[in-house]
Each structure stands twice: as C-alpha cells, then as structure tokens.
Amino acid sequence: MSRTPLPLPSTDDLRAALERVPARRVECAVGDFTSLARGKVVAASDFVGMAGCRLPSVVFGLTLTAGEPDAVFGPLLPEDYADVRLVPDLATLAPRPGRPGEATVICEPVGQLAVQGGEMSIQALSPRAALRHVLAQFRAAGLQALAAPELEMFLLKRTEHNGQVVLGAAEPYGHAGASERVTEVLCLERASHFDAYFDELYAACEVLGIPMTGHAHESALSQYEVNFAPGDPLAQADAVWRFKRLAREVALRHGFMASFAPKPFLDLPGTGMHWHFSVQRPADATWPHVFATPAGEDSPALHHFIAGLQRHAPAAMALFAPHDMAFDRIALSDASPSHASWGHEARSLAFRIPASGGSSRRIENRLPGGDANPYLTVAATLGLGLLGLREGALPVPGQPDALALPANLPHALNALAGSEALRGLLGSPLVEALVAIKRHEHDERRLLADPRQQWDMAYLLEAA
Template sequence: MSAMKTRDIKTAEDAKRIVEERGLSHVKVGFFDIDGVMVGKYMQQKKFLSALEDGFAFCDVVLGWDSKDELYDNVQFTGWHTGYPDAPLRIIPDSCREIPFEGDMLLFMAEFEGEAEKICPRGLLRRILERGAKLGYDVSGSLEYEFFMFQETPESVREKGYRNLKSLTPDMMGYSMIRSSVHSELYHELISLSETMDFPIESLHTETGPGVLEAAIAVDDALAAADKGALFKTFVKIWAQRRGLMATFMAKWSPDCPGQSGHVHLSLKDHESGKSAFFDADKPYTMSDVQRHFVAGQQKLMPEFLAMFAPTINSYTRLIPGFWAPTEATWGVENRTTALRVIPGTDKSQRVEYRLGSADANPYLVMAAAIGAGLYGIEQKLEPDEQIKGNAYTVDHPEHQALPQTLWESAQRLKASKPARKLFGDEFVEHFAATREWEEREFRKHITDWELNRYFEII
C-alpha cells in the first residue's frame, strides 16, 4: 500500500494511518483565537490518536486574553471568576498539512466545542455557512492580502522601537518585474510553501509601497478559504522570520505608506443545480436578483459589522480617502473606490469583492460577516442603494452609509445590532464587542508620539 499524502486525509482513521506510517512521536495541533492568532502545541502520538476520537482540552484563557496575552477584565465567558478552566476542542482530520521545514512533521487544525463553540471564530463561520445551506446555497470564496516585508528581526524591531525599519526593497514599485526578478528566490520559496501547505497562491506581485507584496489565494469553499487565509498569514510570518526577515499584516504600519488590505471575493452556487446563483445573462451586469439582494445586505449591515472587518485601533488609520480603502458603505460595478465591487463575468466567475477589510482582520470573522450580511439581504429581499459610478470619495453620501470612525464606536454598533445577534448569536456579539472595547481602553493608557510632539512644549 502506497504512503498516504496529506491531501488524501478525510477521516480520523486516515489521520491515524498517516501519523503511524510516518512513525511520528509527536504531532503539531493548532487553532485560531478571536484575533486570528494561531496557538497550539506539539502533542504526543498516543494523546493525538486519542484526541482524534474523543477530542482534547485546552485552557480557555486563549479566548480570554488579547494579542499580547493580557487578560480581559470585561468578558463573561471566562476570567478569574471562572478560574480559566479547560475547554473542549475537536481535531479536524481533513486539515492535515505538511510543515516543509520540520521534516515529516504534520499539522492538524482544531476548533472549539461546547459552550466555547459559540465564540469560536471557525465555529461561527461554519454556522453561517450552514445557514446558507438551508437557503439552498453553497458559498465559495478567496482572500487576498497585502503585507510589508522588512530586513529586520523580532529583536531588531524592538531595539529600534519600531522606527526607521529597513524595508525589503525601497520606493513605490507596484507590479514591478524588476523587484520580483531580483528577489525571485523569495517569491519561489513562498509559492512553494503555499503549494505544500495547501494555501496555493493564485498571483503574487509587488504593491505600491517599499517592500510590500500582495498575494491572492486560490478560491475554495468558504470554510476552506478561511483556513487557507489564516494559515497563510501565520506561515508567511514564520517563513520570513526563518529567513532573517519580518512580515507584517498591520492595517497601516507607517503614515507615509498605503494601508494593507484583506479583500474577500465571494460567490454563491445553487446547491441542487450547481450553477451560479449570482449570474443572470438577461440582467444588467449579469447580476442576478440573488446577487443584488446579497450585495444589499452587505451594504446595509456594513456599518454595524465594521468591527469584524476593522478589529484593531490601527485598522482605522487605513480608512481614509485616497489610499485605496473605502470610507463609506458603497457599491459599484468594477469600481475600486467603492466598498463593494461587483465583478460581472460568467457562470463561473460572477462574484462580489468585499474591499473594506484590512489585513489585520481575522479571516474567519471577515468571511462570517461578509457572508452573513449577504444571506440576510437574500432572506429580507433587500435592495441596494444606487450604485456609485466614478470616484466614490468625491460623492455626497447619505447618512446611513457612514462608517464608524473608531473601534469603540464600531463595537457599540455591533453590540446594538439586531441582525448581528440573529446571525452570530448573543454570546459571540457580547464577547467580541467586549474584546474590542478592551482594545480601545488599552490604547487610551498610552501616550503617542503625536501627542508629545504636539503638546509637550506649547500647551
């Protein structure tokens, strides 16, 4: 019998066989927290094989602290008041992947069960997709990310106070053949990594900015697409650091450079026929009634769901006119100045691009919010506002298209959103909104360079 390949793994029995075939003493298991940060550990083979059948437990503090391991003081799910107990997780057999720089080591993903599943990002997306399935639709998606590369290390950036960092390459050279050819070894390594770890890159090129790249990940069903996006962000950072470099997915790392986006492309298929639910050859822009309602839902709920697309303090420094980031809840056809870009095509390519998200957002939450809002539009048969033709930044917009300007405001809008509670559940909305309020409060404890420069002497 030939040796199993990771992409052949579908069941717990398959997973058991490949681990035993390779004679692994330990297996790597990881999952994603509320901020989209991957956590996990090496698990002894015997324990892993047991966990395949019965699950395993992990301290629920990973759902009760922020991206700096600071404990939330305002969430109900876990905390000192609960004693930070273990929460159950299940291993996802078909998530098996090679880790090319760890010999025969295998990586498996996991997700929370029980009460923790109500706030688990991957679990949330799965529930949204089940909602779509009940409506008769299968959802496909893909993510594309911009990220800056630096000739720095975790030690050097701290020594420099994150100032005067040396970018991988200088100057603004979007789509540069020079840059991608001079550094072709890097590009080839990243492409190879993406193929081996099953988050294949469809296109890779420089973007406008010193050392910035953009990668479009190949389309897949929406849950797998979110897995690919989350793993891509994690392992790009790992790959870069192993090469003595650093990659950042901050929404905006410098006031002198454009921000970094995390766009998502979505399409729906009719489950029975397998045909596009978005494509109608007889309608303007080949845009079906279903796609129109889907876009309308996304547009209507964008201000209420913004915290899921712009989850950090830094996210809001990107949402300014003239830097390729949308500033209102707008839509247009093949218009990159709007928040929603309808892309006409064929039965295979008709889709919508949700352009609001920044690279720092959790892929599972971005997908859940973008799809959930669209399904809500279909359910309610909503109609979009008039599309924007031309420059969306120069158009006077109705008040309801305005987006929250701060993370705190976004958290309040999410908390007050009845559609959010209907789609995502009270437990998730309360928990996530509280984590964003915490993030804002943590920021308020600090004095920025701007404040010192502006007020220290003159006021």
C-alpha cells in the same frame, strides 16, 4: 445559539490519518479572535489517545497583549482557566513545512464550562465554528458559496532610533543595502529580489494545501499582494489563517519581517484583505449562477445580497477593522472605502463588482484590512448577504451620509454590540466577548503617550 460541534474522530480515523501523514508529533492549532495560532505540540500517541489535546480555556478570552477583560472572565469564561478539548478537523491534517516528522491540524474547542449563572459552551467563542454555522444556513437554503481572497502584506526591516521604531523596506537575503528606496509599483525586477522568499512560500503553501496562485509588488513601499484560487469558504478561511503565520515564519528565516498590519506607514497605502464571493445553486440547476442572469446581466439576487451587506456594514466594521490602526487605513484612504458603497469596477467602492461574465459574476468585499480575522470576515460577509437575499431589499447607490461607516473603533464596537443581525449570525456570546476584548485593547492603547509607537508597533506590527 446551538451549533453542531466537530465530530469527535474515532481511534481508527486518527490512526488512518496519521498513516496518510506520517508524524511522530502533531501540532494542534486553534484560532481565537486574533490572527495568531494557539495550541500545543503533542506526541502522535497522545494525539490518538486524547483524540486531539486539551488547552486552558483562558486563551479564548485574552487580548492581544494577554489582558483579561472583566466582562469576559466570569460571565463568559471561568476564572479558574478550566481546560477544554481541542477536536481536530482531520481534513486539515498536513505535514508541517520544514519540520520532518511533525504534522499540523486545525482544531476547534469543544466542551461545557462553569461560569457565573450557569454553563457556557466554549464552542460559542470559536470564530471557525461561527463560520461553519453560517455555511450550514447556505446549505439549508440550497446554495453554495465560493470565496477567493487577495492578501496584501509588507516585507519590512524594523530598527530602533532614539527609542522609536523605524520601519523600512526589507533587504533580500544576502543582498545588504539592496532595499527599496521608493515605491516600485508592480515592479517585476524588485519582486525578483525576493524570489528565494516566495519560492519557499509557494512550496510551503503546496504542502499545506493553500491555493496561492500568484504574487506582485503592490502600491506601497515593500508591499506585496498574493492571490488564491477560488474555493470552499471554510477551506479558504483556513488557508488565509495558516498563510499569515506561514508568511511571517518564512520571512524570519530570510532575515526580515512580514506584516499584515493595516496601516504601518501613515503616508502610504494600507494593507487590505479583499475577498471575492460568488453563490451557486445546485449544479443540476438550469442556470446555477445566482449573481447573474443567463444573458450576463446582474441578477436581482446580487442586488439583494449587496443590500444586506450595506445595511449591516457599520456593525461589521468591528470585524473588518478590529484595531484602532485599521481606522487610520480608512481615514487616510488610498482606495480604502469610508462608505458602504457599491458598483462596478472602481476600487474605491466597498462592495465592488469586477468585470466578469455571467458564470463568474462575483462581489468583492474591499472593507477588511490585513488585521481582520478570516473566519469572522467570511462569516459576516456571507451571513449578511444571505440576510439580504431573504429580505429582498435593494441597495442604495452612491455614497450618501446614510452609508457612512464608523470613523473609529469605539463607534464600530458600539454598532456591533447593538446588532441583532450579527448576534443572530455569530451568537451573542461571541459578540460580547469580541466587543469586551477590543474595548479592553482600545482603553489600554489610548492611555499611552504615543499609541502608534507603544502599542501598534510593539504588538500589532507582528501579530496582525
């Protein structure tokens, strides 16, 4: 699949950007299939001279535990770890919160690599580039999407007892012993104990342009939800990717842990990453809102969009629930859907239509967990919805067995590997690499005596 790479910025563009965001150093950050930021911090002069920086290609094929799957290294990435160029998207350049004299910018990998049987474009393994490709299809169809995410996270303390990881509610900074004892759903008093944490988080979000608009105590022990204002899907995926790192870093400074792991407590609700999507025609259209009629009713297009999501949801689950722990969230459900159901209002639905007027009609995708990659989540949701618009099918009501979702990660990965639709949207190299990495992680985890303790708590808790 041919994708348009990020344009290489000129020296003048780079210098002008660094005048707007003065910095002696620039953090070049790039996303892989995890939620972690990879990259380097380079001197501003080197950033201008290299128009970004260079990074070993190995990082785009590693598992969460730094494993190197045989199905990736050789067929899709070179075994000699050849370097690739990281090209910065200067629209994302911003001061790095709490680091005077340092800026941060989101980059994408660009370059051709020698692999078995020929050459490989490293851009084909970029989740962010995959999302840009899907959004280009929307523009070609004369459509524009808006996205608004809701993220859940746990604020935790982690201790060891008899060789086991024990999780508990975080204690507010300077208030030893003031941790939550029982779940205090939507409790403003408990949330206020973390005002200092959220004050710093809001301030840092403002610096980075992350549109965080509110927060509240959620329905599990020491669990909180944050809300973002609607915006451009690529900017929103960037914001979520940055926010997860930011929430973890700020939490550490306050003496506790922020975790987006999908099901850290088996007896409590899990961690979701819900996304609201709407689609518009050009602003000069008589009625620009694709998902509703001028009378405020659901439009046929909304139903077609949902039908596309329903049809391909089993394969997309490998993107929405990319770790074994994520299927604990679905099996031990607390409003975590197990079927590709749809309807109005009910939070047990996979694709929910919140109560809204015609101009704000939207679809909420409630399948993704906190461990999902935001770029792949948005690319899959919008891309499959666009396929539904093109096909014109109607969604299936209720929760028949035909709408059942995979019950475990291996079944989801098999569905993804066999999905021509998602290969067409994301590219076969990306699908093959993701499937190989996740199968490697699953095999590594299942050989352990206590997978939740030895894998999930050891790795996923802090890196989801």
